[in-house]
Amino acid sequence: MTNPTAQIEVDALDCVIEHKPILSGVSFRTDEARLGVIGRNGSGKSTLARLMAGLITPSAGSVRVAGVDVARDRKAALGAVGILFQNPDHQIIFPTVAEELAFGLRQQGRAKDVADAEVRTTLDGFGKAHWYDASIQTLSQGQRQLVCLMAILAMRPQVLILDEPFAGLDIPTRMQLSRYLGRSQAVLVHVTHDPQDLAGYDRVLWLDQGQLRHDGPAADVLERFTQEMTRIGGGDDISDLAG
Template identity: 45%
Template sequence: MSADTSPFALFDSVTLKRGAFCVFQGLSLVLSERRIALVGLNGSGKSSLLRMLNGLLLPNDGAVTVFGLDSRKDQRKLPRHVGMVFQNPDHQMIFPTVLEELSFAPRQLGASRADADALARDLLARNGCADWAERPVALLSEGQKQLVCLLAVSIASPQLLLCDEPFAGLDLSLRLHFSRHIAASPSHVVMVSHDLEAIADFERAIWLEKGAVMADGAPQDVLPRYRAFAASRAAQLTAAAL
């Protein structure tokens, strides 16, 4: 488990536009904690912030720096340091079998096919999924696909692991297993989640609302405020519908 508390990512006066819509304007953040949760209502900018950390989205103004790499200048280098588990596993999986999906990253990093397959089989065995190796990914449940995506990213030992609402579609056993995997990971983790219980023991929570930071601090301080805000918004929607 990493004890390094130096910043791994910096957002310096970042403005991000998607078409005519301004997602962030002048956003500045310093990220250093090992596990950071992002919360907020739909459309608040959470997923966009994640995608800026791996270079999938680039700032219009300002700068994003991850492990000393500028996301604009060093965009192609970021995948060696940053892995991401997407909300929809079908947007991430590209190979027909579980073994091929897991062995892809080690092969990209220079491992032979035999060594990459051995790493993948060992990882599956350590996660109680040894019999999944030859299984077609199309026959997996949504929760099983999500776990395979996590393992496929983790096998490359990224310095930073990004998770975009990873608990969607997971049953209770897989959710608990996923959470334990995240807790044991030596990587820094930034996770978007609507499951407040799953992120309650993270070191930091950042609440975004319409691209602005509404609260930033310990989850025990931030999450109750966010829950109260969401409850108030729900009451307003209910009243409007009556």
């Protein structure tokens, strides 16, 4: 990366939902261009992703992305950070692909014709020009996920948060997407339960029951994580299932 990277500053973050602590005392500060977040089902990864995008307000602590307090300054946050949800159906609001892609651009203040031109360029870039008028209902889950990703990439955020981006995608789509993301100028925060997704990342945070268990170079954290997951998976105690 030649550009200076956007800083992410997460400070003493707590998130309590319905009296239940979901995240406790999470702090980190990054300059890396490629950050991974790994953890078991229910460890709080998606909650952290939403907090980092400013979609939920922390119970205590703060998140700043490129200097923007993302929960407080929603307008500035739109340019600073984009998020791909784990479930595309939680993200999509419009009936057609073009409308869905145009929405975020319009929110960012682009004129209608400018937004439309950017929608077409983005679709072209993915070889999906023929999806312009497609009804989103007629697309498969993986295809809908790609629509969401294109919608976010079109907005060119400084930081891109991807919550299990590869989960519903076939191998060629995953490989193409991986290459595309590899070329992206955005800082990537990739949330996953699968260590293989994070090979080559600069740094990985391991989230365990709502707390940071390890934070360090990807190879080191992923090795510890894999060992621990294999140890747990080898046991017969199913009370441990998914945390």
